[in-house]
Amino acid sequence: MYHKTPGYKTFSVFNYLLLTLICISCILPLIHILAVSFSGSAPANSNLVGLLPIDFNTEAYAKTLHNSNFHRALFVGVQRTVLGTVIGMLLIVLAAYAISKDAHGFRSRTIYTWFFLFTMLFSGGIVPSYMLIRNLDLMNTIWALVLPVAVNVFNMVLMMNFFRAVPRELEEASLMDGAGHFRTLWSVYLPISLPALATISLFTMVFHWNSWFDGLLYMTDYRNYPLSTFLQTVIVQQDFNQINVDVNEMKNLSQRTVKAAQIFIGTLPILLVYPFLQKYFVKGIILGAVKE
Amino acid sequence: MKSTVKSAPPAPVATSPARIPRSSVRKPRERWSLTWPLHLMLLPAVLVTILFAYVPMGGLAMAFQDFKPYDGIFGSPFVGLEHFRFMFEYPDSKQVILNTLIIAGLKIVFGLLVPFAFAILLNEIRMIFFKRVVQTLVYLPHFISWVILGAILTDMLSSEGIVNQTLSAIGLQPVFWLGDGNWFRFTVVVSDIWQNFGFNTIVFLAALAGVNPSLYEAAEVDGASRWRQTLHITMPAMIPIAVVVGTLSLGNILNAGFDQIFNLYNPLVYDKGDIIDTFVYRTAILNGQYSFGTAVGMFKSMVGLILIVISYRLAAKYAGYRIF
Known part of the structure; x- marks a missing residue:
């Protein structure tokens, strides 16, 4: 069975990792913009916000x-x-x-x-x-x-x-x-x-x-x-x-x-x-x- | 390629007139009393199409005139091919055609290769749940407009944005993604592929769904490694549809993506990033050079039409593909 060979197992791990990364890249921009929208304006304006809001608020x-x-x-x-x-x-x-x-x-x-x-x-x-x-x-x-x-x-x-x-x-x-x-x-x-x-x-x-x-x-x-x-x-x-x-x-x-x-x-x-x-x-x- | 040629439909065989009574050889005439409701149903769509699609085609006459809105299309002087001649002599428009070819060409090539590779990788995933999640997430960007994506990318790729912050965190120089001509082309091609690769994978996955599992089993018994199975079963299953998609996308060689470029570009990158559609919009609508803009747009439409007809014929001939 091919999926039991060590070569294929290594490939499989990399494949799952790669596809996970690709998926993240597809939603990352939306998550970033969502985080910015819920942040305080000071951290947002100085580009400190990554993927989680800083100073969470809904003022925006x-x-x-x-x-x-x-x-x-x-x-x-x-x-x-x-x-x-x-x-x-x-x-x-x-x-x-x-x-x-x-x-x-x-x-x-x-x-x-x-x-x-x-x-x-x-x-x-x-x-x-x-x-x-x-x-x-x-x-x-x-x-x-x-x-x-x-x-x-x-x-x-x-x-x-x-x-x-x-x-x-x-x-x-x-x-x-x-x-x-x-x-x-x-x-x-x-x-x-x-x-x-x-x-x-x-x-x-x-x-x-x-x-x-x-x-x-x-x-x-x-x-x-x-x-x-x-x-x-x-x-x-x-x-x-x-x-x-x-x-x-x-x-x-x-x-x-x-x-x-x-x-x-x-x-x-x-x-x-x-x-x-x-x-x-x-x-x-x-x-x-x-x-x- | 042999298998694709074989799958082409056989040439139509003429029915022998001797065996069919003469009256039925002629196609039956349409009975108006039976079909008038069908004509009535088509009427609204036909009227809208005439008005908003065919009348503007007539408006292409502007390309051969020195059109002034005040004089209208019937009163403006005729200048022949003057605007077309100017288009091929004016350095700006020559550069714009070159930019369009480069950007659209890169998009076509990688827009085919990336989904092809992605379909192979996805085919190796055995967890159905994981596969579903991947598919759901990668199709999503296709449905988001370039206004939104453009706004997000401009923000993320700015000199102080999250991408350049990450670059400097790992000790690299910041990159002017949208301010430097060559980087702009790179960004445009990559972000277009990013937006559409998932969606374009669908046709390949559909081709793979039609592969008989016993082929893999037989290969397995014969001792073929998974890589050989991919090479000799998975890839050949996708080649015919790849040929069709590739051929049909030739019609897009002057379509570099107006929505995307317009929402990402700025005067700094006009020399390398300005394309036919954005150029037409600026010269015609914003600067009022209506005739010149129409001529450039018409050049693009004509090339597109010719290429679509040729590529459609090729696809029909070599891959047996017919839409209509």
């Missing part, structure tokens, strides 16, 4: 949560996530149901599929998109963050593959009983595709929560920034010129502990949905990558 969170700018950004972030997920899922589910049909009875399917797939291969890029949003007068509206990304073709293909796995007999029986396509989708396909719906909704939510660049591009007024864009401007760019508000209030936000608290609050929703996400995405990726 209190300051963050009492900041009206942060509130507004949080609200816009939640708003775009909810609206974006609802609209996106509606469009994706309807379209995925239609293109999941066999090309035999629904010949236009091929044209539609290529019509969508081409947008994955080629795009106009940011400048024409920016001009379009300007010309449509969508600048500074929530629709600029929701509509351009509503039809996610990757998710649509994923959903289509789930629908294709539904036994053909169920659809035939439903259509035979006089239900139309809308009824069949609603009463037959959706109830048995709930895990798929949950997975793709979670993917969409994470996507919207993490999106920041469209906010920077399409919002000229910082008050319309979703949380990710707000964090990008305040913490990464440290650009307070754009956010011309009370200097003292912004000073509060730029303290190291408060920054860490904001970063952590921004990550929290992802950490909360991650266990559910992880349960499904492995299956989803394999389903999406390997056709039938």
